[in-house]
Amino acid sequence: MTSVFRFISIAVAAISATSVAAQDDWRANYTLYGTPGIIDMPSAVTPADAELSTTIAVFGDTQRATFSFQVLPRFTGSFRYSLIDIYDRSFDLQYQIASEGQYRPAIAVGLRDFLGTGRYSGEYVVTTKTLGPNVRATAGLGWGRLGSLNGFSNPLGFIDDAFETRPDDSIVTGGTVLAGQFFRGDAAFFGGVEWRINDEWTALAEYSSDAYVSEAATIGFDRQSPLNFGVTWQPNSRYQLGAYYMYGTDIGFSATFMIDPTSTDNPSGLETAPIPVAVRGANLAAAASWDTPQIQAEGVNALGPIMDTLGFRLIAAEVTGNTMRVRYQNNDFRAEAQGVGRVARLLTQFAPANVDTFILEPIQRGIALAAVTLRRSDLESLENAPNAAALSYDRAGFSDAAGPAPAIGWDDPTPAFLWGVAPYLELALFDGNKPARGDVGIEASFEYELRPNLVLSGAYRQRLFGNRNEVGSISESTLPDVRRTAQRYGAESGGGIENLSLTWYGRPGRDVYSRVSLGYLERMFGGVSGEILWKPVDSQLALGAELNYTLLRDYDLGLGFRPACSDLDCTLFTGNDYDVVTGHVSAYYDLNNGFEAQVDIGRYLAGDIGATFSLDREFDNGWKVGAYFSLTDVSFEDFGEGSFDKGIRIEIPSDWLFGTPSRNTTVTNLSSLSRDGGARLNIEGRLYDVVEGGHQGQMAENWGRFWR
Amino acid sequence: MRMTWITGFRCAVLAGLTACGPLQQDNPNATALQGAFSGLTGAVTADGANGTAVGDSALSGESQALTRSFIEAQDVDLLRLSIISQDATGLVFFGGANGSKVTWLSLEGVSIVFDDGLLVGTRGFGDDLMGGDVAAAKASLQRGGTHLRTLDFLNGLSQIERRTYQCVSIQTGNENITIVERTYATTVIEETCSGENESFKNTYWRDGNGVIWQSRQWISSGIGYLGYQRL
Known part of the structure; x- marks a missing residue:
């Protein structure tokens, strides 16, 4: 217990110290749990808002x-996949109640492994002072x-x-919130010190209140001491490496990689410059008017x-007119606002002199998204003006574009049939008994456009190695x-x-969009899918309905x-082909604070019947980080491991990654378990994803690129 | 059709798993692979059409020594431009005028906008100057003194960030400068600006008529300074 009192005295000293205020530039240190803290113990320091990190320890x-x-400035969420005696998933949350003041330490409360089987379950209140x-x-x-080492009766x-x-609140299949055991049972003190040797090196020492009881029993972990020591090297804001002496017996290592989605090396992108605005009366070379059908057709x-x-x-x-x-x-x-700005500038060069208004209707998948x-006079007066983006947004109008296309169509010489061959890498992560499986191969794909909004497409894959x-x-x-049985698809x-x-x-x-898909819709299902979406161009709310009939x-x-x-273990197949009618009614709401529900x-x-809840943090540069879960009438026991479907998804825009213009994104789903309950069709091109980018909300967020 | 598939197979397998075909022009895997390959071999993308070489060098070098007769033979106005941090110098040509602001274009696809010789915009450099309020700076260059300058940039979240700088301009002397066989008598003016995060110093060589013949001006923290000479 002497060491406990030593740490209490440090804490007291910390709280009463008349020290300098928090060092803003001293970043959070990541623990072997991949969370902000010291070595194995948490601290009340928060990483920068929106920071993403991956830690291997x-x-x-x-x-x-x-x-x-870092979901919010004070709120950290973590997902972990660990090998203890078995592979185990865990989720942690930490909330910083108070940031550090001149005298007050930062204070945070946290839940470790609050879902699931609870191998790492613990709760804490922690203070940190610089x-x-x-x-x-x-x-x-x-x-x-x-609270498992030197614990005392719960205060x-x-x-x-x-x-x-x-109480032991976990159920056999795991995955449920263990609220019944939060902050219950014995409590214990823990603590530690971080000493910054120089800009890159930090020495760490901590007193751990974790007795590692279950590891001692299951994998023979030998814990001799509550004291851990370590040193971390962080040469820049992108990674941190650490080496540790753990619990008096073992050596440990960690590597953390950090990404700040809010910054990039090429914030304005490497795309070429736009066409400059032509000013009427000064340098406009276009026709005086497009008054006959012939001239209109020639113009188009x-x-x-x-x-x-x-x-x-x-x-x-x-x-x-x-x-x-x-x-x-x-x-x-990526940003439709940038497309609008570029097309508008081109039109100033091109439109006859009598035109004073442009109506631009961006489409995707053949359907008009907005008008x-x-x-024209605003484009002429605001080009290269100070604060031009905000001023031009104020003068732009947005409305629905449901009507017919403009009269003169352009006969696009691009062939209706397009093909492509590309490598693919498929990784199956975190499936029960192996952390990762993968294939590398080639994918051949084609697209045959019957009309801009009616497209036949397909893809064929062949594994080369993996x-x-x-299975x-x-x-x-x-x-x-x-x-x-998803992993069996294409396996043999x-x-x-x-x-x-x-x-x-x-x-x-008006305000209504529709989709019908027919064929082999995804790897596991084929059939027909219909969807309808209501979303006014300036609305934060959208409502949708989808109805599908599919076969396995x-x-x-x-x-x-x-x-x-x-x-039970899927070796026998009898009876008719499995067919199912599925469908959902959906509500989408842009909370206007960077979150979308x-x-x-x-x-x-x-x-099964139930509901899926999703919340995504959407960054204006196209990054998305979100979480979802589905609850249905399948019991937790029938669902199996995890108890219900849930996951984390990350979407990274390619233009952020490479700097060059692109509408592509890379989507990673971090914790999908591929269980049968709460499963939906994986349909590419659901309406909301198609429509959202062309509506006023997202255009407003990206209007800074209008003049780019 | 048969040809297409065979060609497709060859380009995927023989070219070391890079992508091809019209559907795959924008494939991120392929882009990453190409990047890795060119990094390994030191190869430089020769595809001028994709405009991605801008980050390395926004301007191609001048292939020959510039002469007055060459300049006068062109039917478009030229400007000699350098991006100092990239060690790149080249010619840009008149792209359009909007009031006092003139847009200059390079063949590599970048553009630069000057308002009476003061930089108010760039496009295509990765960290562009998106706009600027230089009205006070213009006046201050005439008579010296202090002024505020507001510059607009895109930040990592694609938002316009308006940054204001406190500036002072002083005349530091007179200099005769020669630009391609012509000599101009100029006054050298230094404009020193400091803002919350950055500070910079612009230098202008201006003749008695107020024409800035030569200048060194700050673009952004990511790109640094440009230099230009009127030709």
């Missing part, structure tokens, strides 16, 4: 891989695992005796190829195997038809369908 026989995200420019001290009180017992015992035929070289596809254009209306597709630029009205053919064990379940055949479908998009009316595809990714397996209620692929 190892000591003794324990291995941990953790993904952490003492002088290079020393940071932390002291805290922990429960659960963090919360004065509220209710029930706090004094810690001249405009189309120019737009094509600039990254746009002209659909149609017309001049009526003093207004020129142009419908086009932006092929290159943006710009006055180990995805070693691990299929977990047992009484549900139809709509997802849990080494590839096959990924998808082959005809998709038709439409605009049935064969494992060989051929054209056939199959029955669901009829035994979505609720889907309906019937899922195993025939």
Whole structure:
């Protein structure tokens, strides 16, 4: 206990110290848990808002891989995949109640492994104070695992005796919130010190209140001492490496990689310069007017190829009175606002002198997303003016573009049939008995455009090498195997038809969008899917409905369908092909603070009924980090490991990664378990994703790129 | 059709797993691979059309010594421009005028905008100057003194960030400068600005008529300074 008192005295000293204020430039240190803290113990320091980190840590026989995200300035969320005695997933949350003041330490409260099987479960309240420019001290009180060494009777017992015992709240399948055991049972003190030797090196020492009881029992971990020591090297803001002496017996190592989604080396992008504005009366070389159909047709035929070289596809254009209306597709630029700005500038060079208003109608997948009205005089007066982006947004008008296309269509010479061959890398992470499986191969794809909004497309994959053919064990379940046998798809055949479908998009009316997809919609299902979305161009709210009839595809990714397996571990297949009607009604709401919420209620692929809740933090540069979970009438026991479907997803825009213009993104789903409950069709091109970028909300967020 | 598939197979396998075909022009895997390959071999992308070489050098070098007769033979106005941090110098040509602001374009796809010789915009450099309020700076260059300058930049979240700088301009002397066979008598003016995060010093060589013949001006923290000479 002497060491405990030593740390208490440090804490007291920390709180009463008349030190300098918090060092703003001293970044958070990442622990072997991949969370902000010292070595194994947490601290109250928060990483920078929005920082994403991945930590790989190892000591003794324990291995941990953790993904952490600073969801809000004070709120940290972490997801971990660790090898203890078995592979285990865990989620942590930490909230900083108070930031550091001149005298007050930073104070945070946290839940470690609050879902699931609870191998790492513990709760804590922790304080951290910066003492002088290079020393940071932390002291805290922990429960659960963090109260397992030198624990004392729970101080919360004065509220209710029930706090004094810690029930085992976890269920066999894990995955549920262990709220019944939060802050219960014995509590213990922990603490530590970070000493910054210089800009790159930091020495660490801590007193850990975790007795590692279960590791001692299951993997023979030998814990001799509560004291851990370490040193970390952080040469820049992108990574941190650490070496440690753990619990008096083991050596440990960690590597943390950090990404700041809010900054990039090329904030304005490497795309070429836009066409300058032509000013009427000064340097305009365009025709005086487009007063005859011939001149209109000639104008459109001249405009189309120019737009094509600039990254746009002209659909149609017309001049009526003093207004020129142009419908086009932006092929290159992530931000539709940038596309609008570029097309508008081109039109100042091109439109006859009598035109004073432009109506631009960007389309995606053949459907018009919005009509943006710009006055030609505003473009002329605001080009290169101070604060031009904000001023031009104020003068732009946004409305629905459901009506017919402009009168003069452009005959795009691009062939209707397009093909491509590209390498692919497929990784299956965190599936039960192996942390990662992967294939590398080639994918051939094609697209045949019958009309801009009616496209037949498909993709075929062939594995070249990889180990995805070693199908691990299929977990047992009484549900139809709509997802849990996903790893068998293409495993033996080494590839096959990924998808082959005809998709038709439409605009049935004002504010309304529609989609019908028919064919092999995804790897596991084929059939028909219909969707309708209501979203006014300036609305934060959108409502949608989807109805699907699908059959379960064969494992060989051929054209056939199959029955669901009829035994627990999926070796027997009898009866008719499995078919199911699924559908959801959905509400999407842009909270206007960088967050977007979505609720889907309906019937899922195993025939279960329930709802999915999602919350994404969407950055204006296209990054998205979000989490979701689905609760259905499948019981936790029937669902199996994890108890219900949940996950984390990260979407990284390619233009952020490479600096060059692109509409592509890379989506990573971090914790999908491929279980049968709460499973939905994986349909590419759902309406909300297609429409959102062309509506006023996202255009406003990206209007800074209008003049780029 | 048969040809397409065969060609497709060859380009995927033989070219070391890079992508091809019209559908794959924008494939991020392929872009990353190409980047890795060119990094390994030191190869430089020769594809001038994609404009991605801008980050390395926004301007191609002058292939021959510039002469007055060459300049006069052109039917478009030229400006000699350097990006000092990239050690790149080249010619840019008149792209358009909007009031007092003139846009100059380079063949590599970048543009630069000057307002009476003061930089108010760049496009295509990765960290562009998106706009600037230089009205007070213009006046201050005439008579010296202090002024405020507001410059607009795009930040990592694609938002315009307006930064204001406190500036002072002083005349530091007179200099005769020669630009391609012509000599001008100029006054050298230094404009020193400091803002919350950055400070910079612009230098102007101006003749008696107020024409800035030569200048060194700050673009952004990512790109640094440009230099130009009127030709």
